[in-house]
Every structure is written in structure tokens, then in C-alpha cells.
Amino acid sequence: MRARAKAGATRRFSRSRKERSTSLQSATRSIQVPAHLRYYADRHQREKFGGFLEQVEKSLALGRKVVLNFCDTKRLYPCGVLVFMGIVDDWIQRFPSRLSANYPSDDLVEQMLQHVGGLQKLGLSPRKNISHDDVTRWHYFTGMNVDATPIEPFMEQVRMVVGEAAQMGLADCVNEAMTNVRHHAYDNSGGGWWWIFATISDKRVFVAMHDRGSSIPATLLAKPDIWDYLTGRVWRQGRADGKLISAAAERRTSTKLPYRGKGLPEMLQFTKLSENGELAIYSRHGFFRFSGREKIESVGRLTKPITGTLIVWMLNLSGTMP
Amino acid sequence: MTVVLNIAKQFSRSPAGRYRTDGPFSGEAFREDLLLPALSQSEALEVQLDGVLGFGSSFLEEAFGGLVREAGLKADALHAKLRISSKLKTYEQRVWRYVDDARPKS
Numbered sequence: 274m275r276a277r278a279k280a281g282a283t284r285r286f287s288r289s290r291k292e293r294s295t296s297l298q299s300a301t302r303s304i305q306v307p308a309h310l311r312y313y314a315d316r317h318q319r320e321k322f323g324g325f326l327e328q329v330e331k332s333l334a335l336g337r338k339v340v341l342n343f344c345d346t347k348r349l350y351p352c353g354v355l356v357f358m359g360i361v362d363d364w365i366q367r368f369p370s371r372l373s374a375n376y377p378s379d380d381l382v383e384q385m386l387q388h389v390g391g392l393q394k395l396g397l398s399p400r401k402n403i404s405h406d407d408v409t410r411w412h413y414f415t416g417m418n419v420d421a422t423p424i425e426p427f428m429e430q431v432r433m434v435v436g437e438a439a440q441m442g443l444a445d446c447v448n449e450a451m452t453n454v455r456h457h458a459y460d461n462s463g464g465g466w467w468w469i470f471a472t473i474s475d476k477r478v479f480v481a482m483h484d485r486g487s488s489i490p491a492t493l494l495a496k497p498d499i500w501d502y503l504t505g506r507v508w509r510q511g512r513a514d515g516k517l518i519s520a521a522a523e524r525r526t527s528t529k530l531p532y533r534g535k536g537l538p539e540m541l542q543f544t545k546l547s548e549n550g551e552l553a554i555y556s557r558h559g560f561f562r563f564s565g566r567e568k569i570e571s572v573g574r575l576t577k578p579i580t581g582t583l584i585v586w587m588l589n590l591s592g593t594m595p
Numbered sequence: 596m597t598v599v600l601n602i603a604k605q606f607s608r609s610p611a612g613r614y615r616t617d618g619p620f621s622g623e624a625f626r627e628d629l630l631l632p633a634l635s636q637s638e639a640l641e642v643q644l645d646g647v648l649g650f651g652s653s654f655l656e657e658a659f660g661g662l663v664r665e666a667g668l669k670a671d672a673l674h675a676k677l678r679i680s681s682k683l684k685t686y687e688q689r690v691w692r693y694v695d696d697a698r699p700k701s
Contacts, residue, residue: 418612418617418618419611419612419613419617419618419621419651420609420611420612420618420619420620421609421610421611421620421648421649421651422607422609422619422620424609425608425609425648428609428648428649429648432648437682437683438683438685440648440649441647441648441649441650441683441686443649444609444648444649444650444651445649445650445651445652446651447649447651448609448611448612448649448650448651448653448654449651449652449653451611451612451618451651452611452612452613452617452651452653452654455612455617455618456613456617535652535653536652536653539652
């Protein structure tokens with residue numbers, strides 16, 4: 274009798290767990306997108322953005338449907354849009370049919386998200402006429418492997434403004450960055466997706482590039498002799514990833530072949546040729562930054578790690594020759 | 596007779612990448628499909644770089660350094676037979692540096 278009662282209780286308990294699990298899976302959660310979608314330069318906003326991404330990831334992983342609520346989103350920054358587009362592609366692939374969004378209340382935000390195809394990916398039909406200069410001047414590209422054909426229109430525009438020599442120097446670096454993604458970021462397994470956001474205004478060029486591969490520190494750490502480069506002090510201070518990115522930019526290659534690993538050093542060198550150029554590389558837990566204006570190179574630690582690598586590049590190409 | 600090979604017109608305006616597996620317009624594809632056949636079928640070859648929107652060092656190194664490292668041609672023979680033509684002299688210099696650096700280390 275007692276045993277039957279116990280079995281009944283277990284069945285009831287099982288049903289209730291199953292029901293709970295079903296209701297959890299079908300529950301739709303609306304998650305507020307931050308007011309400023311920003312990654313570069315502002316630590317506070319970067320952390321807020323990282324927190325938002327974590328929240329969405331957690332809900333999707335729990336089996337919930339998520340609606341991204343753009344109602345309070347007031348400003349999009351190129352680096353933020355790029356990281357966002359990369360992770361949206363990833364979420365859609367890993368959690369099919371679970372991610373959607375509502376239309377932003379801010380006109381510029383909606384135009385930009387439509388311009389880069391973000392709203393469409395999230396199931397919303399495009400409804401804006403893309404007209405604002407702050408949107409149309411941005412070129413957005415995404416691709417797989419090393420194929421610079423999609424970025425030709427942007428490079429043509431750059432060539433018209435800054436001339437052939439400076440434009441080719443820029444294109445060399447971007448092409449090489451794509452090659453790096455292909456060779457190092459994804460370990461040749463499943464291709465090498467990248468996302469690029471770029472613009473030129475009055476000979477000032479902005480290029481941001483993102484990949485969601487295994488990160489620069491992870492790639493370098495796979496090579497045993499890189500350990501000689503890191504000291505215990507660097508580990509204790511949590512700056513190892515930043516130091517590793519700095520090593521990659523200063524030509525410590527992961528392949529050890531003399532003719533390989535030139536991408537980031539060339540990028541850094543080209544940045545130094547540009548007046549007040551800036552280069553920032555975020556990868557896993559660390560970042561490396563060069564500022565021509567402040568004449569400094571610095572490394573640091575990210576509170577919330579980034580998947581893969583984000584390169585943010587600002588150049589004044591008025592007098593730059595490769 | 597000199598044969599002319601124009602990368603922008605005969606291959607791509609945006610060559611990039613090292614190996615065929617990297618993408619459609621890689622240094623390896625250019626070397627094997629265009630450069631080596633043109634070299635073997637001509638007494639002298641002029642490769643024109645103008646018109647391209649950018650290369651990337653992996654493309655240039657694999658295409659030209661690969662002639663020595665992968666295809667086994669002699670750097671000195673290439674200096675005699677191959678001419679690189681570019682408005683921007685830096686690219687010509689880079690090509691020859693890659694060829695010379697690819698010589699087997701004795």
C-alpha cells in the first residue's frame with residue numbers, strides 16, 4: 274500500500290517535472306537589448322553588452338525562446354553591431370527558430386539593423402527606406418574563407434579618396450587578416466566565417482573585423498614554446514591573453530615558419546605609418562591596443578571574454594604609403 | 596618573345612590567401628594555373644600587378660616564393676626570365692624578396 278502510494282507520488286513528481294520542463298521550453302523570454310550596443314573604448318558599455326549576450330545565451334541554452342527587445346536601444350556602434358551580428362548568426366545556427374525580435378523604436382537603429390540584414394535574420398520584414406548618411410556610409414560584409422571579392426566596392430571607394438598606394442596597403446592588411454582567420458581561427462575545420470564593418474570619411478578609414486574562432490591566445494598557447502614568453506607575474510595579474518595578442522602583433526608566429534604569420538604585424542606597422550592611427554585587438558580574455566595619438570601600446574584583461582577575435586582599426590590615410 | 600600575364604585581367608582584382616583551400620583566388624592557384632604554365636611556355640614573362648585592389652603577403656609569398664620553395668625553380672633563373680611590372684615599386688621589391696627568401700638555406 275505504502276509502496277503503491279510511493280510509486281504514485283513518483284509518477285506525479287515525474288509528470289510535474291516533465292510539465293515544468295515543457296513549460297520552460299515553451300516559455301518565451303523578452304530580453305532588453307542595451308541602450309548602447311558598444312564594444313570598443315567604453316568598458317562599462319562593453320560589460321553591459323557582454324552581460325546581455327550572456328543572458329540571451331543562457332536562456333536559449335535552457336530551451337527558451339527569446340525575443341530581443343530593441344525598444345530602449347538608442348545607439349549602435351560599429352564594433353557592437355559586428356559582434357552582435359556574429360553571435361546572432363551563431364545563435365540562429367545553434368538554436369533554430371528560437372530567436373526573434375521586435376522592431377526598434379529608434380529610426381536610426383532600425384535603419385542600421387536593416388542595412389546589415391540583422392532584422393531580417395531575426396524574422397522581421399524590412400520596412401524602412403535606408404537613407405540616413407550615418408547608415409548608408411557603412412559597408413557591411415560577411416563571408417567565409419579568404420575571398421576579398423565582396424569588399425571590392427569599399428576598396429574602390431577608398432582608392433578614389435586616398436589614392437592607390439594607401440588603398441592597397443589597407444587591402445593587403447585586410448586580405449591578410451582574412452587569411453589569418455582561415456589558417457588560425459577555425460583550425461581548418463568548417464571554414465572561416467568573418468564579419469567586416471567599414472567606412473571612409475574625409476580620408477579617415479574605420480575597419481572592424483570579427484571572427485568567432487578559437488582566439489589568438491588559444492592558437493598561440495597550442496605551441497609549446499610560447500610558454501617561455503609568459504612569466505608567472507603576467508599569469509597572476511591575469512594579463513596573459515593580452516600579452517599573447519601583443520606577441521602575435523609583434524611577429525611571434527604560431528607556425529614557426531619564417532614565411533608565415535605576417536598578418537597582425539603588418540597591420541600594426543601600417544597603423545603606425547598612419548597619423549594618429551589606432552589598432553585594438555580583443556581576443557578571448559585579453560586585449561592589445563596601439564594608439565598613435567597617445568603614442569602607447571597597452572595590454573589588458575577583459576572582464577567578460579569575447580568569443581574569437583575583434584579587430585578595430587582607425588587610420589588617417591591622407592599621407593600613408595605602404 | 597615576352598609573354599604578358601596581367602593578374603587583374605586574367606586572374607582576379609582581389610587575389611588573396613595562400614592555399615587553394617583558403618579561397619577562390621589564392622597564391623597557390625595563381626602559381627599553378629597561370630604562372631608556372633606561362634613560365635614554361637615562354638622565353639621571358641612579364642607579370643603585371645597594376646589594376647589589382649590588394650594582395651596580402653600570403654598571396655604574394657605563395658605565388659612567387661612558392662616558385663622556388665614548392666616548384667623547385669632556381670631564384671637566379673627567375674631573376675633572368677621573369678619581370679615584375681608595377682607602378683608601386685614596393686610590390687616589385689616584395690616579390691623579389693619572397694623569391695630570394697625562399698632559396699634553400701645551405
